[in-house]
Amino acid sequence: KAGVTQTPRYLIKTRGQQVTLSCSPISGHRSVSWYQQTPGQGLQFLFEYFSETQRNKGNFPGRFSGRQFSNSRSEMNVSTLELGDSALYLCASSYLAGAYNEQFFGPGTRLTVL
């Protein structure tokens, strides 16, 4: 069974631009969560989606948004990029949403904002 895939793996943008990252979950998994990892703040939760609905959202500004499609694939979008948005963005999928479901992580998208 294929793992979680994320595209692109690396991305360089400039301040003010917007970016869209994509995540394809493990086949059969219906929940996708997104995380941001930076050297200063570590790992932080962004969003959780299940069956095309956002269930949870972390403490990030409205510039960060996401969605999930009917095939469970998910995208996240960051508008008006800032230097501080440079990070590794990870997505994870699980069969169901909620606390008792093991999450499987993708390799991440490394975003650099210049």
Place this chain on the structure above:
Amino acid sequence: KNEVEQSPQNLTAQEGEFITINCSYSVGISALHWLQQHPGGGIVSLFMLSSGKKKHGRLIATINIQEKHSSLHITASHPRDSAVYICAVRGGSGGGADGLTFGKGTHLIIQP
């Protein structure tokens, strides 16, 4: 908001040593995860616990819900165990009103 503290932050040990990494949290939780992250960023889920103890190969994870504390043990450590180990917790509602809250990680180096 749950505060997750891990100790130690850095640990260097010799091959074969018994390793313990600790995690404490401030608010009751539904579940606790132990994750492993190798250089390059890939994260692997090692354990998910809501009570008691789990074992997988040379890895053992325990949780004490009353004391809000969990430990990850590695027996007969090996250089390939070198990685960052991250503790993460999920809120007490069970349904997961919040996403995961992460510790800062423990950077483990096992020397041959």
